[in-house]
Amino acid sequence: MNFRSVTMTVAAAAVGLVGLAGAAQAEGQFIPNLVYKTGPYAPSGTPTAHGFADYLAMINHRDGGINGVEIIYEECETGYKTDRGVECYDRVKNQHGGATVINPWSTGITYALIEKATADKIPLLSMGYGRTSAADGRVFPYVFNFPSTYWNQMTAVIKYIAEQEGGYDKLKGQNLGFIYLDHPYGKEPIPTLDILAEKYGFTYDKYPVPPAAMTEQKSIWLQVRRSRPAYMIMWGWGAMNSTAINEASNVKYPMDKFIGNWWSAAEPDVIPAGDGAVGYKGATFNGVGTDFKVYEDINALYDAGKGSWNREEIGGVLYSRGMAAAAYVVEAIRTAQGQYGNRVITGEEMRWGMENLNVTAERVEELGMTGLMPPVAITCDNHEGQDPAIKIQQWNGKAWEIKTDWIKADTALTRPLIEQDADQYAKENSITPRSCS
Amino acid sequence: MLEFWFFIEVVLNGMFAGTMYALIALGFVLIFKASGVFNFAQGFMVLFAALCFVGFLEMGLPMIVAFVLAGAIMVAWAFAVERFVLRYLVNQEPIILFMATIGIAFFLEGFGELLWGADVHPLDIGIPDGAWFVGPDGVMMVQQFDVSAAIIAGGLVAVLALFFTYTRIGRALRAVADDHQAALSVGIPLNQIWIIVWAVAGLVALVAGIIWGSRLGVQFSLSILALKALPVLILGGFTSVPGAIVGGLIIGVGEKVAEIYLGPYIGGGIEEWFAYVVAMLFLLYRPQGLFGDKIIERV
Numbered sequence: 001m002n003f004r005s006v007t008m009t010v011a012a013a014a015v016g017l018v019g020l021a022g023a024a025q026a027e028g029q030f031i032p033n034l035v036y037k038t039g040p041y042a043p044s045g046t047p048t049a050h051g052f053a054d055y056l057a058m059i060n061h062r063d064g065g066i067n068g069v070e071i072i073y074e075e076c077e078t079g080y081k082t083d084r085g086v087e088c089y090d091r092v093k094n095q096h097g098g099a100t101v102i103n104p105w106s107t108g109i110t111y112a113l114i115e116k117a118t119a120d121k122i123p124l125l126s127m128g129y130g131r132t133s134a135a136d137g138r139v140f141p142y143v144f145n146f147p148s149t150y151w152n153q154m155t156a157v158i159k160y161i162a163e164q165e166g167g168y169d170k171l172k173g174q175n176l177g178f179i180y181l182d183h184p185y186g187k188e189p190i191p192t193l194d195i196l197a198e199k200y201g202f203t204y205d206k207y208p209v210p211p212a213a214m215t216e217q218k219s220i221w222l223q224v225r226r227s228r229p230a231y232m233i234m235w236g237w238g239a240m241n242s243t244a245i246n247e248a249s250n251v252k253y254p255m256d257k258f259i260g261n262w263w264s265a266a267e268p269d270v271i272p273a274g275d276g277a278v279g280y281k282g283a284t285f286n287g288v289g290t291d292f293k294v295y296e297d298i299n300a301l302y303d304a305g306k307g308s309w310n311r312e313e314i315g316g317v318l319y320s321r322g323m324a325a326a327a328y329v330v331e332a333i334r335t336a337q338g339q340y341g342n343r344v345i346t347g348e349e350m351r352w353g354m355e356n357l358n359v360t361a362e363r364v365e366e367l368g369m370t371g372l373m374p375p376v377a378i379t380c381d382n383h384e385g386q387d388p389a390i391k392i393q394q395w396n397g398k399a400w401e402i403k404t405d406w407i408k409a410d411t412a413l414t415r416p417l418i419e420q421d422a423d424q425y426a427k428e429n430s431i432t433p434r435s436c437s
Numbered sequence: 438m439l440e441f442w443f444f445i446e447v448v449l450n451g452m453f454a455g456t457m458y459a460l461i462a463l464g465f466v467l468i469f470k471a472s473g474v475f476n477f478a479q480g481f482m483v484l485f486a487a488l489c490f491v492g493f494l495e496m497g498l499p500m501i502v503a504f505v506l507a508g509a510i511m512v513a514w515a516f517a518v519e520r521f522v523l524r525y526l527v528n529q530e531p532i533i534l535f536m537a538t539i540g541i542a543f544f545l546e547g548f549g550e551l552l553w554g555a556d557v558h559p560l561d562i563g564i565p566d567g568a569w570f571v572g573p574d575g576v577m578m579v580q581q582f583d584v585s586a587a588i589i590a591g592g593l594v595a596v597l598a599l600f601f602t603y604t605r606i607g608r609a610l611r612a613v614a615d616d617h618q619a620a621l622s623v624g625i626p627l628n629q630i631w632i633i634v635w636a637v638a639g640l641v642a643l644v645a646g647i648i649w650g651s652r653l654g655v656q657f658s659l660s661i662l663a664l665k666a667l668p669v670l671i672l673g674g675f676t677s678v679p680g681a682i683v684g685g686l687i688i689g690v691g692e693k694v695a696e697i698y699l700g701p702y703i704g705g706g707i708e709e710w711f712a713y714v715v716a717m718l719f720l721l722y723r724p725q726g727l728f729g730d731k732i733i734e735r736v
Contacts, residue, residue, distance in 0.1 A: 038547075040657040042555030182706045208706030212664050215653055218450050219696035219708060225578065226443055239658030242557065246652060250580055252568070268557045272654025276566075 028070035029333060029344050030096035031056060034078050034088045034104050041080040041238045043268035044318055048105060049075060050309040051322025057308065058294075058301045059330055066333050067342040072096050078109065080238075085109030086116070093120055100350045101125055101329055107185040110134075110143070115429075118142045122347035123354050127325045128153075128262055128285060132188055135384035136422035137355065138433035144354050146328070146376045147285050148388035150235075151417060152409030153261055154189040156390045157283055158196050160259070160407050161231050172201035177229035179220060179236065179244055182208035186235045189261075192414060193233075199413075205229060214240035221247040234260040241269035249276025256281060262390070266317040270395045278397040283390040286324045286373055288400045290315035293368025294323070317393075317400055324373035331367075332357045355380055374406065380436035384418075387411075442577045447693050453583035455669075455689020460590040460645045462666040462673065462681040463597060464638040469675045470601070470614045471634035472523070474534035478542035480663025482639055484655075485549040486511050487646025491558040491655045500562060504643075511639025519632045527627060528617050546660065558655040562647060586648045591682075593644055597637070598678040606633060614676065668712035672719050674726025683727060684716075691715045 033052055036045035056071045065071055074095065076088035085104055093099045101123045104110045107130035114134070117124045124143045126134065132151050134143035148156075161176075162168045178193060180186035186208070197204055205227060207220045214236075221244075224232065232253065234244055241264045248258050256279045260269065265282020273280075290298075295315070302311045313319070336345045336353025345353065357378040364370050376385040389406035426433050461483065468476040476482075489510050493503035522537050565581040601607035612620040613630050621627050649659055673684025692708035692715070700707045719727060 037555060038550055039555075040661065042550070043557045043656060046555055206705060208704070210706050210709040212661065213709040215649075215658055215662060216454065216665060216708075218454055219447070219693045219700075222443075222447055222450060222693070223697055239653060239656060242656075243653055250566070250568070250582075251578065268656075272557055272559050272656070274559060274561065 027096065028072040029066060029100055030072045030074070030098065031101065031329060032088075032092035032095070032099050033073065033075050034085050034092075034102065034106070034109060035075045036078050036080040036105065037075075038077060039079040039081075044238065044263075044266060045080060045105065047266075047309075047313070047316050047318040048322040048325075050314070051319035051324075052103070052326045053308040053322075054298055054301060054314070054319075055323045055326035056330070057306055058297050061301050061304060061306055062297050066330055067337050069333075069337075069342065069344055071330075078104075078106065080106055082106065082108040082112050086112050089113055089116065093122060097344065098122070098347060100333065100345065100347060101354070103127070103325060103329075105129075107131070107188075111184070114140065114143055120347070121351070123351045125325065125329065125354070127321075127328070130185055130188060133418050133421035133425060135382065135418050136433075137379070137381045137383040138436055139422040139426045139431055140383065141355075141434060142351055144378065144383045146357075146378055146383065146385040146388075147374045148390065148409060149384050149414070149418070150185075150188045150261070151192040151414045152384070152388040152411060153283055153390055154192045154233075155196065155410035155413055156388075156407045157233060157259055157261070158193075158200070159410065160390075160392055160404065162200070163407075165230075168200050174202045174230045175227065176202060176204040177207060177224055177227070177232040178204050179207040179209060179217075179232060179234050181214065181236050181240055182210045185237065189235060192417065195413065195417075209236065209240050209244075211240075214238065215243050217243050217247050220244075221251045221253070224248070224253060225251040230257065232258045234258070234264045236260065236264045236269075241265075242272040245270060245277050245280055246273040248280075249273055255279035256394070259283065259392070262321075265393060265395075265400070267400075268318075275397060277395050280395045281403070282393055282395075282400075284317065284393050284400075284402075285390055286317070286320045287371040287391075287402060288315070288317050288320050288393065292370070292372045294372065296368070298323075320372060324369070327367060327369060327373055328357070328359065328376070331359050331363070354378060355383075371402075380434075439576060442572045445572075446577045446579075447697055448690055449579065450583070451690030451693035452686055453580075453587045453689070454693065455686040456587040456590045456594075456682075457645075457648065457685075458665050458669045458689055459594055459682045459685030460641065460648070461662055462669040462685055463594055463678065464641045464645070465663075465666055465670055466673075466675060466678055466681050467597070467601075467634050467638045467641065469670075471610050471630055472534055473531050473614055474538060475675070476638070477535065477538040478545055479638065479642065479666070480660040481542045481545040481549070482511070482514075482642035483646040483649070483662060484657060484659040485514075485545050485646075486639060486643035487560075487650040487655045487659060488549050488553040488558070490643065490647055491560050491650065492553045494560070495558065504647075507643055508640055511643055512636045515632050515635035515639055518635050519628055523631050524628060546657075550657075555657060558650075560647070560650045560655050562651055564648075564651055582652065586652075589644065589648060593641065594678065594682050597641070598682070601678055606630070610634060665712075668716040670726075671713070671716035672726060674728045677726065677728030680726055680728030688712045688715060 035049035056073045060071050076092050078085040078088050099122050103125050110126040126145045132149040134140040134145050135149050162171055260282040262283045270277035301307050332353040335356050336349045340349050359376050361375045364375050388409045391402050392404045393400040394403050464479045490503050490507040493506050564585045567581050569579045571577050609625045669684040669688050673680030692712045695711045696708040
């Protein structure tokens with residue numbers, strides 16, 4: 001092969017690739033997902049990823065896509081590691097004509113991507129994880145963390161405890177315990193808890209768990225056994241949760257006084273502790289189980305052999321959360337299409353769709369997901385949603401049972417804190433907050 | 438008085454934890470003695486062995502059959518490591534062997550996940566998990582599980598210590614650790630020694646995996662338990678089986694006492710690094726560790 005023929009071959013290949021890229025741009029709405037199905041955190045990451053994938057596949061299977069635009073879904077494995085998450089983002093952001101929205105599924109990865117995604121004009125949906133102050137859309141135009149944040153979750157958990165005790169005034173003089181992953185995620189709600197403690201007159205002991213030692217918590221639970229806090233609140237992740245629940249059971253701590261946040265209350269957290277976990281409670285913003293109308297369509301997907309997982313494993317807490325995230329993404333795309341036309345939309349247009357997302361209770365009912373996901377209404381300046389709330393669920397030894405109705409967060413307390421933190425971020429990064437008026 | 442009993446409870450819990458650390462550390466010591474290399478894959482061997490055991494149980498096999506099969510897999514694994522990795526690295530620098538164990542670790546993690554999936558597998562082998570309440574008014578609680586686990590771990594450590602101290606294999610092992618070529622020249626079959634020691638380390642990993650898995654469920658985080666063995670090894674010496682035991686107890690008790698009595702004054706969560714501080718303080722006086730071989734090299 002001479003130089004000329006080599007040149008022609010390369011040129012032909014290049015033309016072919018460009019053609020393919022062009023075709024790819026038109027082929028559908030690309031939704032990548034940064035998943036972690038391997039490594040120590042896989043028990044939590046796997047169901048979430050399958051819930052997300054199945055909902056999108058169901059939309060393609062049932063409706064042929066979103067208003068005729070087929071969804072292209074791809075996963076990139078992060079192992080829950082920030083460096084690999086950033087690498088994944090760089091790998092997928094320009095594929096298939098460009099990513100519509102990125103779900104990092106990790107507070108660390110979200111933090112690392114805020115500047116990059118903003119520059120690339122690709123929205124991040126960090127649904128129910130950090131960074132909390134990204135709820136301020138004036139400073140974080142491309143980051144969304146609906147339907148609630150860690151700070152608001154903490155106010156709702158304290159509200160639930162107050163209700164259990166007979167009112168906020170009953171909290172006065174009580175001592176609580178806060179066990180948390182010694183990591184930015186675990187520490188996020190501490191300023192809020194400090195303010196709540198001062199406001200309602202209770203005290204609390206902090207029990208940090210170093211990430212590298214999360215499976216060895218004996219000394220913490222010995223202290224708990226000695227001080228007997230009225231309630232224990234947990235902000236944990238991965239094996240820290242199951243270890244804590246196991247140790248709490250070992251020291252005979254009353255499990256119905258032990259409340260995990262929404263990342264500390266799924267099946268992988270309680271199953272290893274066996275019967276000892278019965279009674280353990282957790283916050284959640286999504287329902288659990290398969291008794292929702294939407295599962296008729298999910299079952300049809302599995303009947304057609306297009307489900308992504310083992311059928312008997314669907315319906316758990318994290319699978320449901322993955323479905324809820326996908327449902328919000330699809331609704332935001334519909335909103336954007338309402339503005340820009342029923343075609344493939346860009347990341348920038350998706351941002352508009354997310355910022356104008358209004359999933360009403362009626363719409364949730366139409367989706368067959370009442371009780372499975374909360375309604376949300378997003379605005380330019382509020383990327384968390386207007387009415388963040390949680391439910392409390394309890395493990396009965398076989399399944400999670402929802403025990404409360406929606407418990408509304410104290411946004412009057414947290415919103416000024418969010419804006420204060422966002423303003424600080426803006427100052428440190430020389431960002432001029434945009435006007436949302 | 439209550440504080441006194443609480444202190445005893447803390448020390449006891451530290452000793453129980455220390456015995457478990459010693460069990461993990463033992464796997465490192467065995468391989469270090471035979472090849473002079475720190476086996477990065479030890480934590481993953483714990484995970485893999487436990488996954489095999491629980492996997493066989495979930496297939497409906499009786500516990501003893503599952504244990505024998507998982508043990509057999511760990512022995513086969515030792516053959517494979519010798520045949521496909523170590524055989525080609527005889528007389529190489531320790532750092533080369535260390536790098537090879539990193540590769541083995543990644544392979545084992547992926548292979549385990551491929552075979553058994555990434556789910557959390559609950560494991561109940563019938564170890565009692567109640568508690569005894571002792572002292573005045575039952576003020577002190579002793580977990581039955583911890584006592585059982587400490588007895589199993591302690592017994593295994595004692596048997597291995599005797600085995601490697603008083604048998605021909607034990608002596609051959611020490612010779613191999615000192616100098617591969619010299620050991621070969623006096624007729625010690627290096628390859629066989631490596632297979633034996635990797636197999637024994639695999640069986641130790643199986644026991645450690647079953648005990649820890651009974652507490653936490655068999656899950657991928659078991660592999661990070663290996664980190665808990667590092668300060669034990671530094672303190673006890675990389676080449677000493679008794680060192681692993683004593684080191685484990687000192688680290689276990691030290692970190693628990695520090696976390697509870699010192700932690701509240703400096704923010705808590707200190708036991709992770711405190712173990713290394715204890716190890717470092719010992720190293721200032723005994724660089725080879727408490728029981729490690731003192732190396733004298735002539736110039």
